[in-house]
Amino acid sequence: xxxxxxxxxxxxxxxxxxxxxxxxxxxxxxxxxxxxxxxxxxxxxxxxxxxxxxxxxxxxxxxxxxxxxxxxxxxxxxxxxxxxxxxxxxxxxxxxxxxxxxxxxxxxxxxxxxxxxxxxxxxxxxxxxxxxxxxxxxxxxxxxxxxxxxxxxxxxxxxxxxxxxxxxxxxxxxxxxxxxxxxxxxxxxxxxxxxxxxxxxxxxxxxxxxxxxxxxxxxxxxxxxxxxxxxxxxxxxxxxxxxxxxxxxxxxxxxxxxxxxxxxxxxxxxxxxxxxxxxxxxxxxxxxxxxxxxxxxxxxxxxxxxxxxxxxxxxxxxxxxxxxxxxxxxxxxxxxxxxxxxxxxxxxxxxxxxxxxxxxxxxxxxxxxxxxxxxxxxxxxxxxxxxxxxxxxxxxxxxxxxxxxxxxxxxxxxxxxxxxxxxxxxxxxxxxxxxxxxxxxxxxxxxxxxxxxxxxxxxxxxxxxxxx
Amino acid sequence: xxxxxxxxxxxxxxxxxxxxxxxxxxxxxxxxxxxxxxxxxxxxxxxxxxxxxxxxxxxxxxxxxxxxxxxxxxxxxxxxxxxxxxxxxxxxxxxxxxxxxxxxxxxxxxxxxxxxxxxxxxxxxxxxxxxxxxxxxxxxxxxxxxxxxxxxxxxxxxxxxxxxxxxxxxxxxxxxxxxxxxxxxxxxxxxxxxxxxxxxxxxxxxxxxxxxxxxxxxxxxxxxxxxxxxxxxxxxxxxxxxxxxxxxxxxxxxxxxxxxxxxxxxxxxxxxxxxxxxxxxxxxxxxxxxxxxxxxxxxxxxxxxxxxxxxxxxxxxxxxxxxxxxxxxxxxxxxxxxxxxxxxxxxxxxxxxxxxxxxxxxxxxxxxxxxxxxxxxxxxxxxxxxxxxxxxxxxxxxxxxxxxxxxxxxxxxxxxxxxxxxxxxxxxxxxxxxxxxxxxxxxxxxxxxxxxxxxxxxxxxxxxxxxx
Numbered sequence: 001x002x003x004x005x006x007x008x009x010x011x012x013x014x015x016x017x018x019x020x021x022x023x024x025x026x027x028x029x030x031x032x033x034x035x036x037x038x039x040x041x042x043x044x045x046x047x048x049x050x051x052x053x054x055x056x057x058x059x060x061x062x063x064x065x066x067x068x069x070x071x072x073x074x075x076x077x078x079x080x081x082x083x084x085x086x087x088x089x090x091x092x093x094x095x096x097x098x099x100x101x102x103x104x105x106x107x108x109x110x111x112x113x114x115x116x117x118x119x120x121x122x123x124x125x126x127x128x129x130x131x132x133x134x135x136x137x138x139x140x141x142x143x144x145x146x147x148x149x150x151x152x153x154x155x156x157x158x159x160x161x162x163x164x165x166x167x168x169x170x171x172x173x174x175x176x177x178x179x180x181x182x183x184x185x186x187x188x189x190x191x192x193x194x195x196x197x198x199x200x201x202x203x204x205x206x207x208x209x210x211x212x213x214x215x216x217x218x219x220x221x222x223x224x225x226x227x228x229x230x231x232x233x234x235x236x237x238x239x240x241x242x243x244x245x246x247x248x249x250x251x252x253x254x255x256x257x258x259x260x261x262x263x264x265x266x267x268x269x270x271x272x273x274x275x276x277x278x279x280x281x282x283x284x285x286x287x288x289x290x291x292x293x294x295x296x297x298x299x300x301x302x303x304x305x306x307x308x309x310x311x312x313x314x315x316x317x318x319x320x321x322x323x324x325x326x327x328x329x330x331x332x333x334x335x336x337x338x339x340x341x342x343x344x345x346x347x348x349x350x351x352x353x354x355x356x357x358x359x360x361x362x363x364x365x366x367x368x369x370x371x372x373x374x375x376x377x378x379x380x381x382x383x384x385x386x387x388x389x390x391x392x393x394x395x396x397x398x399x400x401x402x403x404x405x406x407x408x409x410x411x412x413x414x415x416x417x418x419x420x421x422x423x424x425x426x427x428x429x430x431x432x433x434x435x436x437x438x439x440x441x442x443x444x445x446x447x448x449x450x451x452x453x454x455x456x457x458x459x460x461x462x463x464x465x466x467x468x
Numbered sequence: 469x470x471x472x473x474x475x476x477x478x479x480x481x482x483x484x485x486x487x488x489x490x491x492x493x494x495x496x497x498x499x500x501x502x503x504x505x506x507x508x509x510x511x512x513x514x515x516x517x518x519x520x521x522x523x524x525x526x527x528x529x530x531x532x533x534x535x536x537x538x539x540x541x542x543x544x545x546x547x548x549x550x551x552x553x554x555x556x557x558x559x560x561x562x563x564x565x566x567x568x569x570x571x572x573x574x575x576x577x578x579x580x581x582x583x584x585x586x587x588x589x590x591x592x593x594x595x596x597x598x599x600x601x602x603x604x605x606x607x608x609x610x611x612x613x614x615x616x617x618x619x620x621x622x623x624x625x626x627x628x629x630x631x632x633x634x635x636x637x638x639x640x641x642x643x644x645x646x647x648x649x650x651x652x653x654x655x656x657x658x659x660x661x662x663x664x665x666x667x668x669x670x671x672x673x674x675x676x677x678x679x680x681x682x683x684x685x686x687x688x689x690x691x692x693x694x695x696x697x698x699x700x701x702x703x704x705x706x707x708x709x710x711x712x713x714x715x716x717x718x719x720x721x722x723x724x725x726x727x728x729x730x731x732x733x734x735x736x737x738x739x740x741x742x743x744x745x746x747x748x749x750x751x752x753x754x755x756x757x758x759x760x761x762x763x764x765x766x767x768x769x770x771x772x773x774x775x776x777x778x779x780x781x782x783x784x785x786x787x788x789x790x791x792x793x794x795x796x797x798x799x800x801x802x803x804x805x806x807x808x809x810x811x812x813x814x815x816x817x818x819x820x821x822x823x824x825x826x827x828x829x830x831x832x833x834x835x836x837x838x839x840x841x842x843x844x845x846x847x848x849x850x851x852x853x854x855x856x857x858x859x860x861x862x863x864x865x866x867x868x869x870x871x872x873x874x875x876x877x878x879x880x881x882x883x884x885x886x887x888x889x890x891x892x893x894x895x896x897x898x899x900x901x902x903x904x905x906x907x908x909x910x911x912x913x914x915x916x917x918x919x920x921x922x923x924x925x926x927x928x929x930x931x932x933x934x935x936x
Contacts, residue, residue: 018583019547042560079487079711081910084577090558092510092593109552111581115486115712125560126594243547244583443549 005062005072009141013062013072013114019244021111022140023118024148025414027104027250027437030132033160033405041132044406045088045123053171054080057142061117077117085119085169091126100127101248101449104135108414108439109246112139119169132406136168140416149394149413149428156401156408165404233388234292236285238423242441247448250412252435253459257468261459264466265335267342270393273434274298274345275338275462277391277425278327280454282337285329288446296327299387302349323348324387334458335465389423390415396430413437423448473530473540477609481530481540481582487712489579490608491586492616493882495572495718495905498600501628501873509600512874513556513591521639522550525610529585545585553587553637559594568595569716569917572603576882576907577714580607587637600874604636608884617862617881617896624869624876633872701856702760704753709887710909715916718880720903721927725936729927732934733803735810738861741902742766742813743806743930745859745893746795748922750805753797756914763808764795767855770817791816792855802926803933857891858883864898881905891916 005013016022032040060074091099103124112118118139127133138148155168233239258272267275277298285291300323325348328340394413401408412435415424422444426437436455440448473481484490500508528542559567571592580586586607595601606616623636701707726740735743745766753759768791793816796808862881869876880903883892890912894905904923908916 018581038561045560079713079911081577081711081713083574083910084713087574088560090560090594092513092556092558093506106551106555109549111583113486113579113581115579126558243549245547245549245552442551443547 002063002068002073002075003060005074005141010072012140016111018111019242020416020418021109021244022416023108023112023137024140024144024416025104025108025138025248025439026134026136026148026152027100027248027410027412027414028134028136028152028408029127029410030134030403030406031409032130032132033407041123041125042088044132044404045086047404048121048123048167049082049086051082051167051170054082054169055171058085058117058119058169062114062141080117084116085121086167087120087122089122089124091124093126095126095128097127100124100133101250104414105246105248105442107135107137108248109244109442111244112137118142121168131409135414137414149396149411152411153397153401156397156403158399158401160402160405160407162402163404232294233297233386234294236292236296236388237288237290237444238389239420240422240444241419242417242422243443245442246414246417247440247442247445248414249438249449249452250436251452251455252410252412252433253456255429255432255434257459257463258434260468261338261462261466264468265338265342267338268345269434270300270302271338271342271345272462273393273427274300274325274327274341274391275334276436276455276458278329278337278341279334279458279461280451281327281389282329283454283457284451287450291329293330295330296388297386298325298327298389298391299323300325300345300348300390301392302345302352323352325391327388333465334461338462338465389421389425391425391427393427393429396428398429398431400431410435415439417441417444470531470536471528471542473542473609478540480608484579486579487710488884488886489577489712490884491576491580491605492608492612492884493572493576493606493716493907494602494604494616494620495568495716495878495880495882496602496604496620496876497595497878498602498871498874499877500598500600501875509591509593510556512600512872513554515872516589516591516635517550517554519550519635519638522548522637523639526553526585526587526637530582530609548585552584553589554635555588555590557590557592559592561594563594563596565595568592568601569718572882573714573716573910575603575605576716577712577910579712580605586610589636599877603882605882617864617879620879621865621869624865624871626867626869628870628873628875630870631872700762701765701854702762704760704764704856705756705758705912706857706890707888708890708912710885710890711911713910714882714885715908715910715913716882717906717917717920718904719920719923720878720880720901721924723897723900723902725927725931726902728936729806729930729934732936733806733810735806736813737902738768738770739806739810739813740930741861741895742768742793742795742809742859743802744904744923744926746797746805746809747802747926747929748919749795749857750797751922751925752919755918759797761798763798764856765854766793766795766857766859767791768793768813768816768858769860770813770820791820793859795856801933802929806930806933857889857893859893859895861895861897864896866897866899868899878903883907885909885912 012022037043056076059076059080061077062072063075064070064072089103091103093099107120107122112120118141120137122135124133124135136148136152143151151168155166155170157165255269258276259269261267261272262269278296281296282291302323323345325341326344328337328344331337331340396411408430410433411428411430413426413428414437415426417424417440423438423440426439428435428437436452438448438451442448480490505511524544527544527548529545530540531543532538532540557571559571561567575588575590580588586609587605589602589604592601592603604616604620611619619636623634623638625633723737726744727737729735730737730740746764749764750759770791791813793809794812796805796812799805799808864879876898878901879896879898881894881896882905883894885892885908891906891908894907896903896905904920906916906919910916
């Protein structure tokens with residue numbers, strides 16, 4: 001039962017090498033329910049391990065051989081071993097968040113072996129505050145960051161008393177749904193064909209195939225015909241070749257605080273998130289004495305409504321485009337930085353709305369398939385990076401969710417640094433908090449965890465500047 | 469700085485696949501020194517991680533490319549990252565030996581990625597009795613089981629007060645040695661060229677190249693011309709194709725108890741070890757209702773003195789041959805089993821001493837390169853396995869050893885099951901105990917850990933039968 005791999009997934013398999021593992025990760029923190037026993041975490045692990053049926057997505061592995069004419073194909077894993085994929089781990093003492101982030105950094109550094117289905121999940125005990133952590137790792141050939149988050153959401157419930165909920169990788173039985181189950185996402189994402197899953201960010205096979213439109217878009221950008229595309233980002237330490245070692249740092253801030261800054265200054269929540277990143281990166285680079293004179297440029301994926309984009313993605317939602325945002329890292333004043341970012345973002349979105357659907361799709365590909373972009377840029381004679389880093393903001397559930405009674409108290413994304421783009425910042429909102437997940441090459445981005453402190457200082461600086 | 473890989477190492481790289489990872493493992497248990505602080509294990513980990521110089525053996529990884537004409541070569545890892553190789557892990561609660569063996573089983577199931585140097589070491593905390601565990605994993609292309617044990621020994625000391633001892637992978641500084649250091653193995657094994665390391669078991673490139681002598685030896689065995697070689701082992705559940713999942717079980721017994729049985733019955737310590745295995749396997753197979761009528765045959769590597777073997781290995785010690793031992797699993801009476809094993813072993817050694825050096829070397833290859841043996845046997849029209857399992861007994865240090873004050877209280881080997889040979893038993897002696905390490909394919913050998921109970925029962929049964 002061999003099935004073909006769509007070109008986008010195949011591109012991620014081709015692009016992967018030792019320095020650039022192509023998997024996305026997720027870190028979830030759960031609070032044990034009241035009255036949880038001593039063996040609660042072990043039971044949780046066993047429940048996740050002992051699923052009756054695994055969804056097909058999590059059972060196949062990629063294969064390339066003479067028999068498949070050198071093409072990558074999906075093949076069911078005849079030796080599938082759930083204990084390889086679902087693991088019970090523990091943190092060394094003293095079990096602080098620091099030890100958790102170190103473990104996640106290490107787990108995120110290792111490539112998934114292609115001889116097995118491309119995913120892993122670790123139920124982690126030993127946090128001294130008693131919370132349970134779960135780190136999941138899925139190859140980008142299976143899901144992108146957005147789909148991974150939706151997949152997680154699809155097995156959670158808003159009802160703390162619901163039980164018998166499946167693990168993310170469990171196949172959902174085809175039976176009449178109870179009203180409780182209807183409150184969850186209607187169709188299990190794990191049962192949806194991969195191709196449909198991957199459309200969440202509007203990537204199509206054509207985009208991954210680097211069509212003429214993308215080349216045209218880049219050429220336009222070179223000639224500065226559209227301000228949505230900047231190809232004049234300064235060189236920074238983030239824009240070097242990377243190694244395979246990862247450092248992950250994560251923290252969240254109350255959305256209320258960020259929104260208050262936005263209200264006072266007439267900017268959006270997303271503008272404030274970008275201003276936080278801008279200020280933190282500025283301080284970080286200043287400390288390392290390597291802040292360039294020119295402002296850094298971030299590639300920011302943005303949602304577009306169907307009218308703007310003229311294309312709707314397969315799930316009937318909005319399409320996504322990419323805007324190049326001037327981060328104003330040359331400015332000392334937080335208020336001025338926020339204002340500049342706000343203007344840059346608005347200009348970018350406007351430019352985007354005047355682009356053709358194919359151009360927008362090509363723009364998305366810039367952010368979504370950066371690994372395959374490199375060679376093409378060089379083909380076009382472009383040696384400087386078109387942007388310094390990717391900052392994305394993925395909206396998550398707004399209300400409190402549970403898995404079999406365990407309250408999800410935090411969820412943090414781990415992303416994919418690539419050559420020339422050593423730092424990735426992905427934010428997700430959940431239950432009133434904005435979570436920042438920073439994934440970087442440990443060698444190229446030294447002391448990455450310092451950015452967390454700088455982000456925190458920046459919230460305070462923005463509040464002060466806005467007069468909140 | 470590319471260097472060629474010797475044919476034997478290359479053979480292990482070629483033979484490796486998802487079902488047959490080709491690494492050997494070691495599990496060591498340490499007792500913390502008196503007055504060890506709360507951060508003792510973390511400090512121990514950091515000491516091992518922060519070595520100044522890594523021995524060349526632990527810095528290179530194998531590479532094969534068009535540039536190397538398709539040949540495997542060693543290449544220094546330009547992106548060497550010690551944190552990938554030396555890891556700090558913890559056991560889930562309740563932190564029994566069971567959780568430790570589960571973790572080791574899992575770690576031993578995963579292949580080493582070839583893009584990095586082929587080794588890993590895990591400093592493991594969380595044992596409820598307060599001991600520290602260390603699991604190490606090294607590719608067979610770097611070291612064999614014996615060399616791995618000698619490598620470990622080379623960094624240990626008999627002096628509990630000695631400090632500043634290097635990690636196994638540390639390069640030893642070339643300086644005048646103190647008298648204390650002289651008490652350790654004179655030359656650091658890690659600094660010895662790989663080829664020399666691998667000779668410990670007498671494997672030569674010719675043997676791995678499957679020379680005519682091996683084919684001749686096997687043909688002779690077929691015709692029953694030498695009793696050192698049996699090709700009439702019955703089919704058992706151990707002799708099937710395996711998967712990549714491993715189960716590891718380990719335990720030790722006082723050598724004094726085993727020696728007492730030997731003394732009373734006029735048999736050797738090694739005979740008693742084999743009788744324990746025989747009895748345990750008999751009970752195990754009976755419980756599964758799959759004990760064959762014919763007795764099982766074990767391949768047992770034995771040491772030969774220089775006169776017997778007419779060849780000395782490179783380190784001036786003894787060469788090693790292989791004897792096929794009738795395990796007498798058809799007999800109910802433990803005393804009769806032990807007597808049969810003793811006779812079979814003696815006959816085998818005698819036959820071995822009448823073989824030519826090349827034949828002996830070829831016999832070693834049977835045990836040492838079993839993965840490359842399979843195709844050759846089929847070439848010779850042999851479809852049944854020549855033996856049912858490998859049982860080896862590797863002598864270790866007789867006295868108490870320490871690493872920077874931490875007392876080594878147990879050391880257990882993890883070996884390599886292969887297709888057709890799903891269970892491997894390796895024993896090592898240390899400080900008055902005989903440690904049994906059982907490594908098997910988890911799917912092919914169900915409930916492998918039951919063998920530990922059966923081994924324990926068998927010691928008692930043998931004691932009773934011998935009248936100890």
